[in-house]
Amino acid sequence: xxxxxxxxxxxxxxxxxxxxxxxxxxxxxxxxxxxxxxxxxxxxxxxxxxxxxxxxxxxxxxxxxxxxxxxx
Amino acid sequence: xxxxxxxxxxxxxxxxxxxxxxxxxxxxxxxxxxxxxxxxxxxxxxxxxxxxxxxxxxxxxxxxxxxxxxxxxxxxxxxxxxxxxxxxxxxxxxxxxxxxxxxxxxxxxxxxxxxxxxxxxxxxxxxxxxxxxxxxxxxxxxxxxxxxxxxxxxxxxxxxxxxxxxxxxxxxxxxxxxxxxxxxxxxxxxxxxxxxxxxxxxxxxxxxxxxxxxxxxxxxxxxxxxxxxxxxxxxxxxxxxxxxxxxxxxxxxxxxxxxxxxxxxxxxxxxxxxxxxxxxxxxxxxxxxxxxxxxxxxxxxxxxxxxxxxxxxxxxxxxxxxxxxxxxxxxxxxxxxxxxxxxxxxxxxxxxxxxxxxxxxxxxxxxxxxxxxxxxxxxxxxxxx
Numbered sequence: 238x239x240x241x242x243x244x245x246x247x248x249x250x251x252x253x254x255x256x257x258x259x260x261x262x263x264x265x266x267x268x269x270x271x272x273x274x275x276x277x278x279x280x281x282x283x284x285x286x287x288x289x290x291x292x293x294x295x296x297x298x299x300x301x302x303x304x305x306x307x308x309x
Numbered sequence: 310x311x312x313x314x315x316x317x318x319x320x321x322x323x324x325x326x327x328x329x330x331x332x333x334x335x336x337x338x339x340x341x342x343x344x345x346x347x348x349x350x351x352x353x354x355x356x357x358x359x360x361x362x363x364x365x366x367x368x369x370x371x372x373x374x375x376x377x378x379x380x381x382x383x384x385x386x387x388x389x390x391x392x393x394x395x396x397x398x399x400x401x402x403x404x405x406x407x408x409x410x411x412x413x414x415x416x417x418x419x420x421x422x423x424x425x426x427x428x429x430x431x432x433x434x435x436x437x438x439x440x441x442x443x444x445x446x447x448x449x450x451x452x453x454x455x456x457x458x459x460x461x462x463x464x465x466x467x468x469x470x471x472x473x474x475x476x477x478x479x480x481x482x483x484x485x486x487x488x489x490x491x492x493x494x495x496x497x498x499x500x501x502x503x504x505x506x507x508x509x510x511x512x513x514x515x516x517x518x519x520x521x522x523x524x525x526x527x528x529x530x531x532x533x534x535x536x537x538x539x540x541x542x543x544x545x546x547x548x549x550x551x552x553x554x555x556x557x558x559x560x561x562x563x564x565x566x567x568x569x570x571x572x573x574x575x576x577x578x579x580x581x582x583x584x585x586x587x588x589x590x591x592x593x594x595x596x597x598x599x600x601x602x603x604x605x606x607x608x609x610x611x612x613x614x615x616x617x618x619x620x621x622x623x624x625x626x627x628x629x630x631x632x633x634x635x636x637x638x639x640x641x642x643x644x645x646x647x648x649x650x651x652x653x654x655x656x657x658x659x660x661x662x663x664x665x666x667x668x669x670x671x672x673x674x675x676x677x678x679x680x681x682x683x684x685x686x687x688x689x690x691x692x693x694x
Contacts, residue, residue: 259460260498267502267561272568272592272600275496275506275557280355280376281645281659283390284687288361292665292681294610294633295576295584297510298555301451301468301490302434306415307443309633 347425348380352694359687365679368398379694384425391418415440429454434468442521445472451492459498464508466492476521486516502561507554514549525630526620538620541628545615551578557588566594581614582634585671600647604661609638609671618676635677638669645687652693659687 260268271277282299290296291308354377361370374392381387394415419436429452436447449468456463468490476482494508523543528536557572572588590604612618613634615627622628643661650656663683667675 258500259457260501262458264501267563268498268504270561270568272594273504273559273561275504275559275570277592278355278657278689278691279378279388280357280374280390280689281687283376283392284357284359284372284374288663288685289608292633292663292683293584293608293639294578294582294613295553295574295586295608297490297512297551297553297576298508298574300508301466301492301510302419302421302436302447302449305443305445305447305470305472305486305488306417306438307440307474308415 348382348384348386348423349378350380352377352379354378354692354694355689356692357687357689359685361683361685363398364682366398368396370397371395386423386425388421388423389419392416413440413442415443436470442475442477443472445470447471447488449490461498462496464492464494464496466490472516474517474521478522482521484517484521486514486518488512488514502563503559505556505558507556510553510555512549512551512553514551516547518547518549519543519545519629520631523629523631525617525628527617527622527624527628528620529624539624541617541624543629543631544627545613545629546580546627549578549580551582552576568592576610580634581612581616582610584608584610598649600645600657602643602645602647604641604643604645606641606643607638607669608640609669610636611672612636612676616676630678632677632679632681636670636672636674637665637667637677637680638671638675639663639665639681640669654693655691657687657689657691659685659689661685661687 267273276282276299286296286299287306287308291306354375357372357374357376359372359374361372362368372392372394374390376388376390378388379386394417396413396415415438417436417438419434421432421434423430423432431452432450434449434451436445438445447468447470449466451464451466454463454465455461468488470488470490472486472488474484474486490510490512492508492510494506496504496506498504520543525541525543527539527541529539530536553574553576555572555574557570559568559570561568568591570588570590570592572586574586576582576584576586586606586608588604588606590602593601595601613629615625615629616634617628617630618635641661641663643659645657645659647655647657661684663681663685665677665680665682667677667680669675
């Protein structure tokens with residue numbers, strides 16, 4: 238159990254160290270792909286967010302903007 | 310409660326001639342040379358035709374949506390979208406008796422104008438939504454601040470919404486509500502193939518937050534020995550504080566020509582609701598022209614404090630039997646397929662199955678009396694001018 242935790246902590250620290258490596262502008266090829274965007278399809282995202290908003294109590298986190306509806 | 314949040318536009322990079330087909334095949338874009346943000350190189354548009362069916366009430370919603378994004382000069386962009394929902398169906402409900410008439414239209418539109426500076430960008434937005442018994446107007450501002458050659462982005466946002474609620478059952482009924490939403494978020498590039506974003510949003514709703522068409526069957530103590538059934542209006546508090554913390558992580562697998570999206574959101578509010586959402590999507594490029602994207606989403610929520618589980622519950626200050634405030638879990642399974650036609654056009658087709666079930670509730674305490682089961686199909690045309 239202790240050994241498992243040590244490995245996990247080391248892993249998390251390594252992840253943060255990796256995070257400190259800067260991606261250079263010329264290395265951005267993969268990150269620029271549309272399938273690597275957080276919202277590759279803004280139109281689809283709007284439809285989806287509205288559907289979940291009208292069926293569930295939770296909402297938000299993705300952005301701010303937009304008006305309300307009588308659907309909830 | 311009333312506010313629906315529009316997702317923020319994707320981060321757009323400079324010098325993207327030959328831009329990847331919007332939302333379809335993940336073609337490689339030309340990398341930036343200076344790591345600053347700028348408007349998209351060319352206008353993009355999408356037309357989506359979405360159909361939604363619910364099994365329990367035979368609700369059927371048809372929603373065409375149009376979306377448009379374009380640069381305006383070197384330093385501005387404008388984003389617009391508009392939709393019309395046509396809803397038909399019946400809603401007989403057992404516990405939370407509803408008397409809503411069911412054939413309505415909702416029209417909604419939004420606009421965002423972004424100004425790009427060297428180290429940050431700033432946007433203002435407006436939105437409107439109207440149905441015959443609900444009108445909403447919203448405006449907001451958001452910005453992104455760039456650090457570490459755009460490896461790190463700080464996002465800030467604010468939105469205000471004002472709603473007017475009426476009722477087809479009562480021509481004298483007229484209430485107002487407002488919402489204020491705030492966002493703070495960090496986006497961090499972790500490597501050439503990894504990016505993570507974490508956003509915290511806070512919202513405050515005030516005014517009439519109940520549903521004028523809903524009722525709850527509860528019990529009322531008349532004397533020490535006499536308890537009678539009674540019907541209560543759906544009465545919710547006139548204030549609500551809500552929080553959502555979303556963390557999402559994208560990873561690209563160059564060898565597989567695929568990318569994974571993994572999102573987790575924790576939601577909580579002062580009505581007693583707490584909810585977990587986990588979303589996993591896999592974008593698989595197939596050849597040069599196809600994209601296949603399976604997706605799975607799991608959701609679980611805990612009920613509002615004033616949710617009425619059954620009619621033996623006592624009448625309280627706040628009562629609601631609306632299933633959306635119950636304990637339940639939900640699962641979505643989806644598949645989207647995209648096909649690039651040429652440099653200008655691509656099409657996509659998505660099918661999704663959504664089911665709420667008391668058995669999916671995380672604590673095992675599901676008590677919704679009206680779980681939703683639905684299917685969606687979406688057909689889209691994406692244009693890159």
